[in-house]
Amino acid sequence: xARMEIMSGTERRRRWSDEAKLRILxxxxxxGVRIGDVARRHDVYPSQIRLWRQSFSYAARPAVFxxxxxxxxxxxxxxxxTPPTPAVxxxxxxxxxxxxxxxxxxLEVLSSLVACVEAx
Numbered sequence: 783x784a785r786m787e788i789m790s791g792t793e794r795r796r797r798w799s800d801e802a803k804l805r806i807l808x809x810x811x812x813x814g815v816r817i818g819d820v821a822r823r824h825d826v827y828p829s830q831i832r833l834w835r836q837s838f839s840y841a842a843r844p845a846v847f848x849x850x851x852x853x854x855x856x857x858x859x860x861x862x863x864t865p866p867t868p869a870v871x872x873x874x875x876x877x878x879x880x881x882x883x884x885x886x887x888x889l890e891v892l893s894s895l896v897a898c899v900e901a902x
Contacts, residue, residue, distance in 0.1 A: 803834045875900055
């Protein structure tokens with residue numbers, strides 16, 4: 783015969799203190815412990831423990847400030863113009879090799895380079 787539990791009245795929501803939640807989370811975080819086992823011991827759903835873990839993970843992270851050191855004053859003058867980086871062309875050769883050369887490379891040098899790489 784199956785066991786049956788009859789609940790009369792409205793079921794109310796349980797309230798867990800932060801200390802109780804943290805104690806249950808600490809128990810669930812032990813190595814080799816399954817969340818389902820901890821949930822059964824405390825009569826909660828495993829998903830509730832996961833939700834508590836998410837909500838406390840944001841609050842548990844301490845704020846980290848990095849040291850800053852000002853070495854010299856920076857003037858408001860614009861930085862000198864830097865030369866643009868040259869465009870690079872990628873050439874796939876018949877033998878499966880690949881050459882990356884500047885776009886403004888001399889054609890005679892490029893043709894001899896391609897011939898050398900294909901011959902190798």
